[in-house]
Amino acid sequence: MDYKPLLVREEHLRVLPWKFQTADVQFNLRDYRAADFERLWQIDQLCFPQGISYTQMELSGFITRRNAITLVADFGELHSEQGNLPVSRLQPSDGLNSGVAGAELCESAADSQTIAGFIVAHAVRGKAGRILTLDIVPAARRLGLGSLLMDECERRLRWFGCNEVYLETAVNNQPALRLYRKLGYRILRTLPDYYATHSLDAFLMGKPL
Ligand SMILES: CC(C)(COP(=O)(O)OP(=O)(O)OC[C@H]1O[C@@H](n2cnc3c(N)ncnc32)[C@H](O)[C@@H]1OP(=O)(O)O)[C@@H](O)C(=O)NCCC(=O)NCCS
Numbered sequence: 144m145d146y147k148p149l150l151v152r153e154e155h156l157r158v159l160p161w162k163f164q165t166a167d168v169q170f171n172l173r174d175y176r177a178a179d180f181e182r183l184w185q186i187d188q189l190c191f192p193q194g195i196s197y198t199q200m201e202l203s204g205f206i207t208r209r210n211a212i213t214l215v216a217d218f219g220e221l222h223s224e225q226g227n228l229p230v231s232r233l234q235p236s237d238g239l240n241s242g243v244a245g246a247e248l249c250e251s252a253a254d255s256q257t258i259a260g261f262i263v264a265h266a267v268r269g270k271a272g273r274i275l276t277l278d279i280v281p282a283a284r285r286l287g288l289g290s291l292l293m294d295e296c297e298r299r300l301r302w303f304g305c306n307e308v309y310l311e312t313a314v315n316n317q318p319a320l321r322l323y324r325k326l327g328y329r330i331l332r333t334l335p336d337y338y339a340t341h342s343l344d345a346f347l348m349g350k351p352l
Contacts, residue, residue: 168218168286170218170219170286170288171216171217171218172214172216172291172295174213175214175215175261176215179215179258179261180206182258183206183213183215183258183278186260186280187278189280190278190279191278193340194341195338195340195341202263205275205276208265210268210303211263211265212263212264212296212300213262214261214292215258215260215261216288216291216292217257218283258280259280259288260278260279260292261277262292262295263275263276264299264308266299266300267305268304268305269305269306270304270305271306271307271309272305272308272352273309273310274296274309274310275310277289277293277319279292284318290325297352301352307349307351309349310349311337311345311346311348312345312348313338313341314343314346315343327350328348328350329349329350330346332346332347333347334346
């Protein structure tokens with residue numbers, strides 16, 4: 144994927160929002176706003192099955208915790224080789240959870256300010272950072288957005304003084320495992336029955352920052 148950041152500044156704490164463009168889609172990266180909460184929770188419901196997705200209370204607790212990092216990516220302008228292609232025409236891929244209308248999210252993605260994905264992490268100054276969730280709506284997957292949010296989040300964690308970062312992911316989540324491996328994460332150990340409601344193990348993954 145050829146990244147073309149449009150507005151990148153070199154200061155420690157880059158001023159958001161900034162724009163990021165793939166061949167087909169432009170994303171605008173920014174910090175979380177309270178008004179985003181309902182949509183972020185819906186996206187989390189869309190991305191993960193019941194029991195693995197967060198409750199509103201859990202997600203809210205993570206986002207509002209001290210030293211939380213929550214970055215949000217909005218859809219910008221859309222382009223395709225055939226001309227403009229509304230996001231509503233893009234095919235949703237895997238990961239749909241029947242609890243939330245995926246079509247509705249994809250429809251409204253045609254709105255230039257619609258959220259395409261987000262990431263939540265925690266930083267403990269001088270220690271380890273932890274990625275709590277990374278959620279990309281189906282219409283925005285395989286466009287480099289997950290990688291972009293991870294890169295920016297890791298940069299923030301380094302700025303907070305973290306020298307290592309950890310995350311957990313289900314052992315059967317192949318897209319996530321491939322993404323994290325590509326970004327340099329290694330499996331550190333298996334966490335048996337981590338997702339107890341699904342009798343599913345997780346991998347603890349990590350890397351130095
Ligand atoms: C996993 C997820 C975050 C990936 O986001 P994304 O924006 O599609 O990822 P990227 O486009 O940056 O992909 C980077 C690389 O990851 C790997 N990857 C991502 N999705 C993949 C898939 N479905 N199958 C195989 N490899 C995949 C590829 O190596 C890809 O590079 P490539 O497109 O050049 O081959 C996204 O699919 C998602 O939100 N899934 C549901 C929620 C989830 O599982 N979150 C992570 C759990 S902790």
